[in-house]
Amino acid sequence: MSDVSDRSDYSAESGNTNMKTPKTYKWELLLWLSLAFFTHQAGRAVLGIVVPDVQRDLGLSDELMGWVPACLSIVLGIMIPISGILGDRYSRKWIITWTLIIGSAATALAGASVGFFTLVLFYSVTSATCEAMYAPSGYSLLASFHKETRAVAMSVHQSALYIGVMTCGVLAAMIADHWGWRWSFAAFGLFGVLLGFVAIFRLKDAPHDEAEAAGARDKPGVLESVRALVRIPSALLLTVAFTAIVFVNNIYWFWVPKYLQDPEGMFRMSKTQSSGAFTYHVIAAMITILCGGFITDRFVTRDPKFRLRLQAAAMLLGAPALYMVGTSTAVVMVWVFCALYGVFRGLFEINTHTSLFDVVPARYRATAVGLLTMTGFLVGGTVGPWLVGFHMKRIGTEAGMQLGFKLMAAAYVIGGVAMLASLLFTFQRDRLDADGVKKHENHGN
Template identity: 35%
Template sequence: MSKPIEIPPLTARKNYKWELLVLLWLAFFLNQADRQIFSVVLPLIRKDLGLSDAELGLIASALVWTYGLLVPIAGFIGDRFSRRNILGVSLVFWSLATLSTGFCTTLIQFVLLRGMATGGGEAFYAPSANSLLSEHHPKNRSLALSIHQTAVYFGIILSGLIAGYVGEHYGWQRAFFLFGSFGVLLGFVFFLRVKKDVPAVLNSSVQTFIPDTTPTVGQVARIIVRKPTVWMLTLAFACMVFVNVGYLTWMPSFLAEKFGQSLSEAGFSSLFYHHAGAFLGVLMGGKIADRYAAKKPQSRLIVQALGLLLGAPFIYLMSVSLSPTVTYAALFFFGIFRGWYDSNIVASLYEVVAPNIRSSAYGLMLACAFLVGATSPYILGVLKPTLGLSAGLSYLSFMYVLGATLIGLAVVRFFEKDKNR
């Protein structure tokens, strides 16, 4: 009998940090794709089940509310337990919830499975994933996190194309079945590849994990309360999330109604041009920030503020344009500058937060931002019958301007003090 092949510890493998990035990229891809499916097939669900625009907006908001409520818990857990277990379990859980959404027939079922179960599972991904990546890429943190962030764009673009096609030809239910099944499969692969290595990572030269010295929830909260830069970054993030969630929920329907596009065409066009621009923008923003941050750490925040400020006019233009071509161009440049902001969401926060509470701090930041941003789909759904989607989407540009102002205030007034504290 031949000897079983022993797989060496993952941390001992060459280029482990890049293999980790690939695994997390795939998981984040599904995290975003599963979240976007509902918006793409929303017209089919409305037609099939007779749900109102306000009810459909409520379903989308329920996911973000659940995410916002649970993500701080996920952050604190991520500073205290195996992040491999947290990431793997959350991936399998939200994928099963996505798969089960295909069986929904009532509003309450959508709220429970699509909103609470999917949102709850996804909440436990980002804090642990970003903390783990940051530890393994200390010298090129913004670049690594930017590459990880590109999974958002690919996930949303491909979910728009694939879910729209599957929904039109085979029914909206099968779109959820497809993505959910793939996620469960990836979850098993994820556990297989990292099973024996995350505990070693937590106790290796990357970072020594000492439970007795990990701050309590109250201590973390007190540390963060004394850092106005964290408040400003969190409020700006809330502005960005408000815009992003509203745009992602209603843009496919906007193009289908305004320009008479098919579901698959509207789903693809509403997501591709914006996220193609964001893909380029996030890599640009990461490289620019890494280049200047060594000598001037506030450069990360400056790149974010410029991204929001320069992106605001294109949000307005995409909403009021009467030409599909102009709308697509506006979506592209809106994406470019959104990418500048996205490239430094985590890296900017980590400039003023100590390594041993980063997961917790990011969890609290996500919670505040998503609890505010969750209202966007519902508000736009309520306003849609009276003001229309064009006016509602155009108002989102003001949130970008507000976010840029908040980050600028942090740079001028609080950053240096909070970084040294």
């Protein structure tokens, strides 16, 4: 099958059916989607580095503060399947563009919060809704343009998450130290608004390949999509592992900087120093992702199960790294294990959506991403930050976070076992070929 960028007609969604798509456009699309993803992730990560300042100014306890990311995860979990269904039916370009503009404006307004409810409104509800609307359409649009280069494109796109978090960690800390935490939100929010207006003119909806064209003529219903997806065991097992990933990520991004900044703890870092938890972790993860995309694309042609082997190993090896972050007493060892956690997280996340698309037919992909992410955030994203905040309020920041690291390690073990089960028992039966047909139906495997 030729690469989709070689085709000359846009999708019916965009209405530009007679215009030509340049062969290089898929790489320009990757640039704009990576910047949009960067903006969404940076806007969400701002709060983690300034949690103590926000708590002090707004008078929020650890437990109440834990509800801020929990509410964000609830909104993400509810909205992402809705956005997945919309992404299967309407223009992905305009979904991506307007949610970037509105969500970035909400990030800027979060800096003007006067209490818990306004912080939740702008940070947890509005910006999270817009981020949820981006994910299924963004991944689906990227997959439509990138066929043979899909893992590379996904790895570059995923690296935007880490660049966003790392940049946010350093810049938000510097801005907060000099001008206050409110300006940290304003800076990243205004950048996103400007980027959104650029995207109006540069984003294009994708031409359909044969499988997607069939889906465009006969859009799946909601119940049909759900029934199809729950009958794919490999997709369900990937969802378990992804939920573990989200559980750990949300605890890490939100509470680890406060753990390192705790004036009564063993480290007592400044905001800028504590951003090392982001910096070393992110650099390791980003290098892993950028290299891993090329490696995965090369080896998966020889071994279709290579992605699953890599993901299972990453989670099982990531568990002890997380445990050691919480038990290390020397700063250098904390950074070492934060970086190792980044490596293993990167190895898993680079393959998340590609592994999903390996077993899910094209017409259900946006909905599949929505349901995967909904489960991850409603279960992992909601429970994790609140649970750690609950314990921090009762037994102290340091002891509560050390318990949190043990919970994070256990979650990774559960996710690793789920990926092993898919590798050993379900993937061979569920895997699709290049035409979207199950392999065992074509070849009797």
